[in-house]
Amino acid sequence: MAITAAMVKELREMTGAGMMDCKKALNETNGDMEAAVEFLRKNGQAKAEKKAGRIAAEGLCKVIVKEDKTAAVVEVNSETDFVAKNEEFQNFVTAVAEQAINSEAKDMDAFLAENWNADASKTVKEALVEKIAVIGENLTIRRFEKVVAENGCVVSYTHGGGRIGVIVEADTDVVNDAIKEALTNVAMQVAALAPKYVSQADVSEEYKEHEKSILLEQAKNENPDKPEGIIEKMIIGRLNKELKEICLLEQAYVKAEDGKQSVGKYLEQVAKENGANLTVKKFVRFETGEGIEKKEEDFAAEVAKQMGM
Template sequence: MWPTLYCREPTVAISAALVKQLREETGAGMMDCKKALSETGGDIEKAQEYLRKKGLSTADKKSSRIAAEGRIGSYIHDSRIGVLIEVNCETDFVGRSEKFKELVDDLAMQVVACPQVNFVSIEEIPESIVTKEKELEMQREDILSKPENIREKIVEGRVSKRLGELALLEQPFIKNDSLLVKDMVKQIVAALGENIKVRRFVKFTLGETTETPKTEEAKA
């Protein structure tokens, strides 16, 4: 009788550059990153998920830590559009680092580059806006012509996309559009070893006002 032969699946070659990228994005150890990539066939997104399930992704763990230091940054474009943005970290040491300063500057530029953005994250968008978006989508002609049982799913998908357009963290990063802003921030969290939170921002547009225009009678 011939002995039973067990054939192993061919192993995928994992480059040092890929291991380094995963380490920067998750903050996990070098060997853990290498193992995650080996287990997932070199797929970096699946490797990130693998590390999170194993509890080895430190970027997610850091998100619960208090961030009260940081910087207020600014960016003015063509003397017509300006942004002030507050980004927090855990220590003054990191807040004064060049990498953190660069992050704040990049985020300020990102806000200017995305005129539709009015909130930091989707979670900050008021329920009144979410409700209004749903109502608008439900009234569209192409939705009314759809079977009732699938309207809700279509509307949900469209509203989710619309809310993403309003949130800073959901935008493609201006310096690398293959990354969302939230993923870029996670990379900096892993690199600096501290929790980082984009706290708030305010935009100024030349000539824009929220005051109620005065009537000619009031002026007189």
């Protein structure tokens, strides 16, 4: 039977499933609309698509490290914190992280199109759709990043049971327990203070100029009577203070006993004690729900609406 656009449109309106999923369902069932609806339900698409509009801002970050050389971090979101604590969801997030550490994908589209490691008969996206149908909430694989250390090692740190996941990559000619412990301490620093850059060398001149212009306006508003030369010195000081806060190696090391040692100085000390050339090359920090606008629910209003009050 020839499948028409009108038939696909009708099935889409009935189920909320995607256009291509509807077309496939109709082809599989030879145009039988009821059988096509059942096909979509069995495969999870109808249920998943209806939930796709819901905001998934909870969930977990998961980090996996392989042989101190390769690491991957993923963020998988759910609608509620309750599901994020569910064992089935947690196992799925682990499987997604294992997929990521073995993946060669460069973006999310390529990642979702890969064969699912746990069952090569389906794609990552199809595995996700199935899990949505089982769990009954909108789930999203939001992001992933894979880090491979060419000249050193990688370490990881997970905070808050998966709320934050961190990878730190270092170039080092010595990889021992002391070096890995120091880098893990640095990963904890990244989790706690969320730096934006490794060092000032990574900060673009455009960023500095942009921040300088903001600080200049602030200083002028606060000190309208001060000469321009004095204001210029003030904003240089403020900019340097801000850069110390956002650059990892210049941050005050949180575990330092005197509170004065920088992260950079701490690593220099560890490197000297272990006869190593040690440099932090990169870090990755994922925080669950970061940047997602969460919908604030008024439960009483929602109940009243449903009751027609």
